[in-house]
Amino acid sequence: MEEYFFLMHVYVFALAIFVGFELITKVPPTLHTPLMSGSNAISGITIVGAILSAGLEQFTISTILGLIAVAFAMINVIGGFLVTDRMLKMFKKK
Amino acid sequence: MKITIEITYLIASVLFILGIKYLGSPKTARKGNLFAAIGMFLAIAATLFDQQVLTFEWIIIGALIGSVTGLVMAYKTPMTGMPQMVGLLNGFGGGASILVALSEYFKKNPNYPVNAGLPFDLPIDQGIAIILSILIGGVTFTGSMIAFGKLQGIVTGKVVKYPLQHTMNALLFLGVIAAGVYVVMFPEMINIVLIISVVSLILGILLVLPIGGADMPVAISLLNSYSGLAGSMTGFVLGNNVLIIAGALVGASGIILTMIMCKGMNRSLMNVVLGGWANAGSTSATSSTTSPKGDVKSIDSEELAMLLDSVSSVIIVPGYGMAVGQAQHAVRDLMTVLEKKGIKVRFAIHPVAGRMPGHMNVLLAEAQVPYDKLYAMEDINDDFNNTDVVIVIGANDVVNPAARHDESSPIFGMPILNVDYAKTVIINKRSMNAGYAGIDNELFFYPNALMYFGDSKEAMTKLVNEIKNL
Numbered sequence: 001m002e003e004y005f006f007l008m009h010v011y012v013f014a015l016a017i018f019v020g021f022e023l024i025t026k027v028p029p030t031l032h033t034p035l036m037s038g039s040n041a042i043s044g045i046t047i048v049g050a051i052l053s054a055g056l057e058q059f060t061i062s063t064i065l066g067l068i069a070v071a072f073a074m075i076n077v078i079g080g081f082l083v084t085d086r087m088l089k090m091f092k093k094k
Numbered sequence: 095m096k097i098t099i100e101i102t103y104l105i106a107s108v109l110f111i112l113g114i115k116y117l118g119s120p121k122t123a124r125k126g127n128l129f130a131a132i133g134m135f136l137a138i139a140a141t142l143f144d145q146q147v148l149t150f151e152w153i154i155i156g157a158l159i160g161s162v163t164g165l166v167m168a169y170k171t172p173m174t175g176m177p178q179m180v181g182l183l184n185g186f187g188g189g190a191s192i193l194v195a196l197s198e199y200f201k202k203n204p205n206y207p208v209n210a211g212l213p214f215d216l217p218i219d220q221g222i223a224i225i226l227s228i229l230i231g232g233v234t235f236t237g238s239m240i241a242f243g244k245l246q247g248i249v250t251g252k253v254v255k256y257p258l259q260h261t262m263n264a265l266l267f268l269g270v271i272a273a274g275v276y277v278v279m280f281p282e283m284i285n286i287v288l289i290i291s292v293v294s295l296i297l298g299i300l301l302v303l304p305i306g307g308a309d310m311p312v313a314i315s316l317l318n319s320y321s322g323l324a325g326s327m328t329g330f331v332l333g334n335n336v337l338i339i340a341g342a343l344v345g346a347s348g349i350i351l352t353m354i355m356c357k358g359m360n361r362s363l364m365n366v367v368l369g370g371w372a373n374a375g376s377t378s379a380t381s382s383t384t385s386p387k388g389d390v391k392s393i394d395s396e397e398l399a400m401l402l403d404s405v406s407s408v409i410i411v412p413g414y415g416m417a418v419g420q421a422q423h424a425v426r427d428l429m430t431v432l433e434k435k436g437i438k439v440r441f442a443i444h445p446v447a448g449r450m451p452g453h454m455n456v457l458l459a460e461a462q463v464p465y466d467k468l469y470a471m472e473d474i475n476d477d478f479n480n481t482d483v484v485i486v487i488g489a490n491d492v493v494n495p496a497a498r499h500d501e502s503s504p505i506f507g508m509p510i511l512n513v514d515y516a517k518t519v520i521i522n523k524r525s526m527n528a529g530y531a532g533i534d535n536e537l538f539f540y541p542n543a544l545m546y547f548g549d550s551k552e553a554m555t556k557l558v559n560e561i562k563n564l
Contacts, residue, residue: 005333006219006330006333009330009333009338012338013326013342016338016339016343016346017342017345019342019343019346020344020345020347021346021350023343024114024118024346028119028120029443029451029468029470030120031117031120031455032351032452032455033453034123034452034456035114035117035452036180036318036348036451036452037179037180037183038117038126038130039114039117039318039322039343039344040183040344041127041130041131042130042134042322042340042343044187045325045337045341046194046324046325046337047134047138048137048332048337049190049194049197049198049328049332049334050156051142051147052144052146053194053197053198053201055144055146055147055150055153056146056147056148056149056201060200061197062197062200062201063152065197065200066152066193067156069190069193070157070160071160072160072187072189072190072193073160073187073190075160075164075167076160076164076186077134077138077160077164078160078161078163078164079164079165079167079179079186080168081127081130081131081134083167083171085124087176087459088123088124089124090460090462091120091459091465092459092462092464092465
């Protein structure tokens with residue numbers, strides 16, 4: 001089973017790409033920017049990897065890289081979700 | 095514990111999917127953003143309970159720095175600065191990916207203290223994922239920084255050409271791939287991994303530098319897609335599905351936006367990425383001899399106010415000039431005074447107007463223009479025929495009729511807003527300068543066209559006052 005792990009991840013990746021295409025095909029132009037900034041915040045999920053590196057028991061080069069990665073990903077997460085909400089709050093029908 | 099973490103990741107993945115789904119409709123968009131944010135919170139919380147995570151001070155320091163920076167950016171950036179901000183955020187996503195990939199690589203190295211003395215172990219699949227993560231993350235990081243620089247005016251917004259551009263980029267790319275294969279076979283070559291990282295970063299600069307300002311909507315959405323794919327690659331490195339799924343969703347959404355932008359210009363992605371209108375310089379030289387020269391008629395604010403006094407329908411066409419002049423509030427005032435007179439006012443938005451997808455929509459939303467007054471090109475293009483006055487504010491190439499009939503024009507074939515079909519077209523511009531494509535706009539010489547010169551904000555404010563004084 002072990003050797004098929006990678007393949008299973010490729011499966012998940014392929015299916016998720018299709019889900020993404022199906023979900024997003026009909027987005028009105030009004031939402032193009034919020035979709036971009038919101039999805040941007042989601043790509044901040046790299047924070048998971050960053051935490052795993054910054055939280056290692058010993059302090060090493062990986063910790064330093066992880067620390068910077070946590071900061072970068074967190075800018076993405078906090079900045080992305082908040083600016084998207086700020087934008088969406090402005091969108092009003094008459 | 096491990097199973098709880100995995101289930102939480104699963105819930106987070108579902109929340110991301112729902113979030114993206116709800117972001118697709120104006121009514122549910124805020125809820126969608128909130129769902130995605132909750133998903134992110136759960137994913138982060140679960141990770142903190144991972145048995146690998148034993149020290150928290152570095153995580154807290156990094157998270158604090160990132161959160162404060164993100165918070166300030168999110169609330170201090172004016173809406174006119176949104177393209178830059180989105181560009182910057184793409185970059186941080188890519189930057190995080192390359193850093194995590196390098197960090198994971200160093201964990202596998204025998205010199206790495208924890209692994210000291212242990213046999214070297216970098217499985218082939220993980221090696222491939224690390225190299226791809228470095229490549230995509232690196233290109234996204236520096237590419238986005240250049241895009242940010244161009245939008246902020248730090249780096250030239252012009253199409254930059256340098257010798258052997260395509261050959262050099264192709265060679266660098268192939269070099270990275272070849273070196274990547276080598277590292278997968280001989281994982282102990284730290285220097286080669288570092289070279290791959292540096293070349294990837296250089297590649298990002300070289301790929302985005304040639305792209306001109308008006309092609310930025312394509313570049314920004316493509317980089318958006320890359321930032322997602324970089325996240326997916328990091329997911330492969332860690333063997334973590336939530337990263338793979340979240341990254342794939344973002345990758346797909348970025349690609350779809352990229353395709354919409356390319357379609358809006360009737361150009362292939364390759365054409366945009368390779369830089370500029372193929373022969374903008376030379377073609378414009380020849381076409382300027384054939385383009386109509388003659389008298390342009392101009393109109394001042396007082397005459398324009400009188401003209402608008404007797405009409406029943408107006409369509410406003412905003413472009414990048416409105417963003418530069420920060421005229422969105424003045425434009426809203428214009429809408430208000432016209433509507434008070436019983437005039438039907440609508441906005442026509444070209445898909446590539448501005449510097450990012452949806453740029454005009456965001457600016458007008460900030461100025462409290464209801465979004466149902468904003469029409470996409472295909473929904474309003476047939477209505478110009480029976481419209482009295484069209485007011486073009488700081489748009490140029492997207493209203494150039496040459497795109498419809500002049501085969502020698504570099505923008506031939508690009509879908510345009512048919513503003514020239516209206517009874518009267520008012521064009522607000524600062525000067526007669528050519529647009530981004532570097533070509534004259536024959537619209538300005540049409541018998542039904544009137545130029546209303548001036549900075550967009552000043553010109554609109556003046557016009558509003560004249561209308562009020564009538």
